[in-house]
Amino acid sequence: MEILVNNINKHFGAFSALKNVDLTIRSGELIALLGPSGSGKTTLLRIIAGLDYADTGTVSFGGVDMAGTPLRERQIGFVFQHYALFKHMTVRENVSFGLSVLPRGKRPQKWLIADRADELLELVQLADLGDRYPHQLSGGQRQRVALARALAIEPKVLLLDEPFGALDAKVRKELRQWLRELHLQTGVTTIFVTHDQEEALELADRVVIMEKGTIAQVDTVDRVYEHPASPFVFDFMGSTNIIPASLHGRELYLDGKLVATLSGSILPGGAVDIYVRPGDLRATGEHSEGVEVMVKSVQRTGPLVRASVTLASNDQPLIVELPHLHHDVPRFREGSRLYLRLMQYSVFPSADRLASRDSVEKPTLIGRERVREALP
């Protein structure tokens, strides 16, 4: 079922939760709404579901405007963050609920409903727990019951609100894998909300990144990571170092020293910020492109070595991460001075420039470069 979200606005009092949101979700897609808390992702999900109403704008399923269709007729499967299982019903009764409230004419016979519930419990691997009550299950099991209950009505769309938010890390990983497989099996158009980048990257076909009630970027998982549309997206997708620089033509300078050279054609020169991930920095010699830094401390964390360094020019702190067996590791000693080469980075107009600009134009990527690591 294709979902079309058109120009949605939503206010809670004076707070603007969603601003002119447009979104197209293709049939059968698995989409993640990703963003920090307060970015409007859950509000958007609830509006798509019909649990909330937009001030303006439309939501349509398969080309049909859903404005006049109440929640219970939308045939959506909604999974709540805290599962919302009915406590006074057994697992089987919970799963059967959707079928047992159908109008008398359409309602299957009792044994058919029970069969269907057992089938679904099999699907979520809880076949032998049908007679338990929700309080007798673990968090992960409850979540699977909630999913089975939502699937029982054969939803056209499956919506999940932070489905794994309340679970511990290990169970979360298992369930993610399992949801991915379930989606492959059922092929139901699925939207889930999360604030966990890893979860979104691992599960989703496409990711919708939200920022303060607007959509910052909609893209495939790889493209969001490789081509972030804004400093916000870059920052949100992982840890970030920001190096101020100035752009002249295609060359980036910091204190008169060439830091890097962009390959593509680049627009306006001037003050820029270079965004680079801790893992995309490597040591280099004084005479090649790079930024000069002082090493403050070096720490081994599991398979990684993490070095805290500061820019020689203005003492701004940066973080460098290396695999612990990397040949650069010995060069990071406390107190040493060395040059860092930027292996992969993005360049955005500097925050000052953006702030001083009168228009509220979105900051746009002006260039990104990727350098292949040369073998030693």
Add this chain to the structure above:
Amino acid sequence: MTSMPHSTLARTRGTAFAAARLRSRSALPCSGLGLIVLIPLAGVFFKAATLGPAEIWNIVSSERVLAALKLSFGTALLAALLNAVFGLLVAWVFVRYEFPGKRLFDAAIDLPFALPTAVAGIALTALYAGNGWIGSLLEPLGLKVAYTPLGIVVALTFIGLPFVVRTVEPVLRDAEKEFEEAAASLGARRWQTIWRVILPSILPSLLTGFALAFARGVGEYGSVIFIAGNIPFVSEIAPLLIVIRLEEFNYAAATTVAATMLVVSFAMLLVINVLQAWSNRHSIRHAPTAIKEK
């Protein structure tokens, strides 16, 4: 002791610990309860027992006592039922809606708790008497409230309302909107959601509120005697009958009626408790785990 197999040792120790725990847990409340509650209750039975069984039976089965008992329990039950329905509605409105003056109204709900019941009785009588504000409107319709059993129901409903509201309110507040949304998303209509999802989840607390209102209604005296008119066989409640017997220095008869009320009340509350335990079997018992995992 040394020859004792491990399991037996462990078991003995286990039971000893359990017994110690039980002792320490129950000793204090038991002595306190004994002094404050059980001894006076036992006194009622002892005093009543000074009469022979035949005399006791005569008193209990006398028409006036039977009528009074029937009236007391009947009106209390009716009032508690009314309170269960309307208390639930009031609690629902408090939890779910915002309206001007809500806090004032909220405070007013507790008034029957604090008001001397005699004041409530006089106020209600003044309102419902044939020349009162409400009574003068009802009288032409042929509806007499003051000085009839109906008046007793009105007084008991007034007294019992906060019991239901205050017990149901917190549970209703906990019954998150999510459950209703989940039911609706699964295709349930409004009445199906209320009947199959909301009511079962608040039933235990509703029963508690009902039991409290009922118990209060059975024992209520002050507010009733003003509005009831106290006509023997018609609107004379059992507690009043006890007072009348006391004033006649007929202590044995008074305690006999009292003991009868005690037995009947206890039986009814026991039934309500069993119902409560039954409707409670899924929620409270494991509530701590549920909260922890949340």
